[in-house]
Amino acid sequence: xxxxxxxxxxxxxxxxxxxxxxxxxxxxxxxxxxxxxxxxxxxxxxxxxxxxxxxxxxxxxxxxxxxxxxxxxxxxxxxxxxxxxxxxxxxxxxxxxxxxxxxxxxxxxxxxxxxxxxxxxxxxxxxxxxxxxxxxxxxxxxxxxxxxxxxxxxxxxxxxxxxxxxxxxxxxxxxxxxxxxxxxxxxxxxxxxxxxxxxxxxxxxxxxxxxxxxxxxxxxxxxxxxxxxxxxxxxxxxxxxxxxxxxxxxxxxxxxxxxxxxxxxxxxxxxxxxxxxxxxxxxxxxxxxxxxxxxxxxxxxxxxxxxxxxxxxxxxxxxxxxxxxxxxxxxxxxxxxxxxxxxxxxxxxxxxxxxxx
Numbered sequence: 001x002x003x004x005x006x007x008x009x010x011x012x013x014x015x016x017x018x019x020x021x022x023x024x025x026x027x028x029x030x031x032x033x034x035x036x037x038x039x040x041x042x043x044x045x046x047x048x049x050x051x052x053x054x055x056x057x058x059x060x061x062x063x064x065x066x067x068x069x070x071x072x073x074x075x076x077x078x079x080x081x082x083x084x085x086x087x088x089x090x091x092x093x094x095x096x097x098x099x100x101x102x103x104x105x106x107x108x109x110x111x112x113x114x115x116x117x118x119x120x121x122x123x124x125x126x127x128x129x130x131x132x133x134x135x136x137x138x139x140x141x142x143x144x145x146x147x148x149x150x151x152x153x154x155x156x157x158x159x160x161x162x163x164x165x166x167x168x169x170x171x172x173x174x175x176x177x178x179x180x181x182x183x184x185x186x187x188x189x190x191x192x193x194x195x196x197x198x199x200x201x202x203x204x205x206x207x208x209x210x211x212x213x214x215x216x217x218x219x220x221x222x223x224x225x226x227x228x229x230x231x232x233x234x235x236x237x238x239x240x241x242x243x244x245x246x247x248x249x250x251x252x253x254x255x256x257x258x259x260x261x262x263x264x265x266x267x268x269x270x271x272x273x274x275x276x277x278x279x280x281x282x283x284x285x286x287x288x289x290x291x292x293x294x295x296x297x298x299x300x301x302x303x304x305x306x307x308x309x310x311x312x313x314x315x316x317x318x319x320x321x322x323x324x325x326x327x328x329x330x331x332x333x334x335x336x337x338x339x340x341x342x343x344x345x346x347x348x349x350x351x352x353x354x355x356x357x
Contacts, residue, residue: 042068046068151183201218212238212248219234219238232252265289317339318345318347324336334356
């Protein structure tokens, strides 16, 4: 029994989200706590450590802070700054130990909670990071970076309402925070508040017109409104700012495909692949163009390439199965629907029931 509806599984990428290259720009601690203390040996070592930290000679900074701590074990800021130097060298466990000691000596040290959260983010310990960020915000509600970083994790987890609330706190603390406005727009897009998302993206661009990913995200918002022509214009702007922006090429191709500009879509998917040859999404999306043109062999080839790049790409198995069914390769189609179903593609189960009977 023939399946006549080809499900075009197109991947649209919101830049600065976690699955892509431009994805989230997590705020880095860029403030060194400069404390000038009395001219004693411990303080001398401490200030030498600060100088080394500023010049990014982290091993020397660690040595100097260690000398200061040996002479003055209660010097809380030395633990913080040594923890900062250790974090810059990706010595995560040692950094956490120093930051924890800083907090023990000064429970109000919001900066130590914030930096320890950053270390946890870098080691993918999200729950610990969220707890430290929440404590940072409790101690310092105006810490825009902490609010932003907490929202980033929530956005990654698709907890869109929590993310919107924390991005809003970041923006309240720092009204010109273009990244937070962009990301809040993406969180709003996640709950289909498309017009509100567009408003945030536009506000971000009034602050910084160089944000290529925000133009890309505006394109995606208008595509969701089915205003494909406007979507293409915003993708154009993103590509003008960043000529190798393969994500925007992929997304512009998607808008053109949905507007039935098959040749334009194919050209954009080709360009995305030219820029990033291992971009599985673009191969799968190009297979949709091939299918619509009834080039089933080419469709199957593109799906196969996508699967080779990402063996867990359920949508590519589904699309290949549909193309094989059109070629009357019912066994191959059945095998692909079975695999797609095992990878969590629910509609593949229905197709499997028809083809594999």
